[in-house]
Amino acid sequence: MPGKQPEPRPAAAVASEHDTKDSLGGLTPEELQQGQEAALALEERMALGAQTLVHAEVEQLYQEVRPLGQGRFGRVVLVTHCQKGASTGTGTTMALKQLPKTSTSLRSFLYEFCVGLSLGTHPAIVAAYGIGIESADSYSFLTEPILHGDLIAFIQPKVGLTPSEAAQRCAAQLASALEHIHALGLVYRDLKPENVLVCDPTCQHVKLADFGHTRPRGTLLRLAGPPIPYTAPELCALPPLPEGLPIQPALDAWALGVLVFCLLTGYFPWDQPLEDTDPFYEDFLVWRASRQAQDRPQPWFGLAPAADALLWELLDPHPRRRSPVGAVRGYLGQPWRQQDEEASGLKEGRQ
Known part of the structure; x- marks a missing residue:
């Protein structure tokens, strides 16, 4: 799970046409353009994601069912929706990935969240739901639950x-x-x-x-x-x-x-x-x-x-x-x- 990492610089900021033909994986102009377009699309999605974050404590919204995974920078838990007055969560189960603010910047959280959304629907990729949450101590987002480990x-x-x-x-x-x-x-x-x-x-x-x-x-x-x-x-x-x-x-x-x-x-x-x-x-x-x-x-x-x-x-x-x-x-x-x-x-x- 990602934590605070230095953001790599886009190749377009430094690479000349001569550089892109280097023998160690240099880029053709078409390949460079493809990467630039992907980077711009992600920046736009991240800007929108920052505006639509839900500001609430996770416990107010979701009931934890059981842990699904634990990593160095966060955890994944199986959750259901909370309903007012109910002692347990109800409805469809989802996976909630929770990243503590002590090891995750807002930008790195938005980046991972928005990359998952940008991949759309593919049968061999975990589907991301468009719900990002900022709590007092963490950032979280929801995905489909995968229940049999890694x-x-x-x-x-x-x-x-x-x-x-x-x-x-x-x-x-x-x-x-x-x-x-x-x-x-x-x-x-x-x-x-x-x-x-x-x-x-x-x-x-x-x-x-x-x-x-x-x-x-x-x-x-x-x-x-x-x-x-x-x-x-x-x-x-x-x-x-x-x-x-x-x-x-x-x-x-x-x-x-x-x-x-x-x-x-x-x-x-x-x-x-x-x-x-x-x-x-x-x-x-x-x-x-x-x-x-x-x-x-x-x-x-x-x-x-x-x-x-x-x-x-x-x-x-x-x-x-x-x-x-x-x-x-x-x-x-x-x-x-x-x-x-x-x-x-x-x-x-x-x-």
Whole structure:
């Protein structure tokens, strides 16, 4: 959940035409314009959102049913409407995300609230309701309730997501959600199992949540703190502009590749995408360069050729050669684990 963060500067404020063609994810004029339009639309929505905030204490409006999630900067609870004279809430349940003012500015709250509204209706994105609340100590907004926790609880260590079809189903839904976000000129920037909510006990349907880190395409970004497995390698290098790297959807493609690996294996492919620091990432680069079976890193044992091909596309260290998130669709229905491939071969042999 987002708290107080420095606001990245739009690329348009500093980037020249020469800068936008830099090899580390530079923008074409069309891409830059798309990001500018998205930024302007968000500013307009935030101005309107500030004018329509409901000023009241949450307890006066909603009855808490139970907690749904707790993060560093806030919490999410299941609520129902309060009615005067009633001892409990009544009516439809909703999820209320509450962010304390001690760690959240009005602008950062409005930003996350309005990004969620700008995404509209998508089956794999948590639907935001147009109700923002300012209380004495917090800011809050309402979304549809997702009641089965997040994806991290469904990923088994050293096993991944089971049954195996669930990994493909989850990857396809998330790729569709990210494509929708990218089509609106935005980059999600925070894909991880904790931000993927599960709608049912068997993980048939998932939804993307938490949009506090989402930014318009082309926003200049610097890496804050050490990289994590989902951090794309171009963010770990010196930025092409002093103010940072103009962000692109390729950042989300990298994170999706890492998440797919986690879904299939139950662990990360590496800790950090740094060649001279992380031996697992270095082994991956050696394998990519040689394309020889003997160089296949141990964490990749057990994956089928279709999964290898998809992950090589999404985890290309060069952002301009990296496949978009929609590449997932080209590999659906094929075995992603060797055990699935073997089971399929046995089945065909019996027929």
